[in-house]
Amino acid sequence: MNEFDEKIGGVITAEGIDTLQVNVGLACNQACTHCHLNCSPARQEAMSWETMKRVIALADSIKPALVDITGGAPELNVHLKDFVTTLCEAGHRVLVRTNLTAMTEPGLTDYPDFFAGNGVDLVASMPCYLEENVASMRGDRCFPASIAVLKKLNALGYGEGGHLSLDLVFNPAVGMSLPPCQAALEKDYKREMKERYDIVFNRLLTITNVPVGRSLDSLRESGKDRQYLELLASSFNPATVDGLMCRHQVNIGWDGRLYDCDFNQALDLGVSRMAPGHIDEFDLDLMVHRRVITGPHCFACTAGAGSSCGGAIEG
């Protein structure tokens, strides 16, 4: 048993697969300081159409409540539209995690209309409502481009009062802090985004930085990696354990390999040997009862109010 398992008093086992999370590639038009998968414009890894067809067949077979598409910037995968269209036509609820700015790149500017036309839920990165803070994490051109895309999405019916779901994601700058209270921050975000930019959205999701990939590199460079891990461990909240996302999902990598979550993917920690590790050999019975592979990074999910791709676990 590792330190995390000892803390929770045993191993974590999965309880079902509500969400099929699909990472369609590691290429991104940005290279953020906190990126756990080291994504950037230099990355070439992309899910093939053959693998996407296997994901579609799997979704048709196990009927998850949600197909959650992530990357990289998913829009950079040339097969994304065919993938989304096929899933939506089959009746699956589809969510795409977007960095917004990808939709301003040449050849990708029709994505807001495409997503709206297919009723896709969007979860968009917006680490602050202040331009200078976003620029320090994601680069200078990110903020104005993100605002322009959010306005377009609002005009298409995304956000509060509209018919399409648009959630924003907050994560703290890499350093020694956990996210603040999600509900309180959501109130601030809603007020500031409306007053400053006339933008509306549905929910704010606060996500704790997980110390892997460039997030860990940044902590090491500032000599704070050990301190940050100690902060996460000392902020352990047992009430978050039942809601850990790895208990209710499986994550599929761009090459079809299976993981408990995107963070385990970043660490190359495939699913337990209790279950086949590739979509070609997917076994639902073994997968739903698998033991989850954990490590010190898991304390990021149980610190404070807890953290998942759906935001805080508590409250």
Ligand code: SF4
């Ligand atoms: S955090 Fe998101 S937007 Fe930033 S480099 Fe990684 S995948 Fe791209």
Ligand code: SF4
């Ligand atoms: S990092 Fe992944 S495996 Fe670990 S607790 Fe969080 S979701 Fe579960």
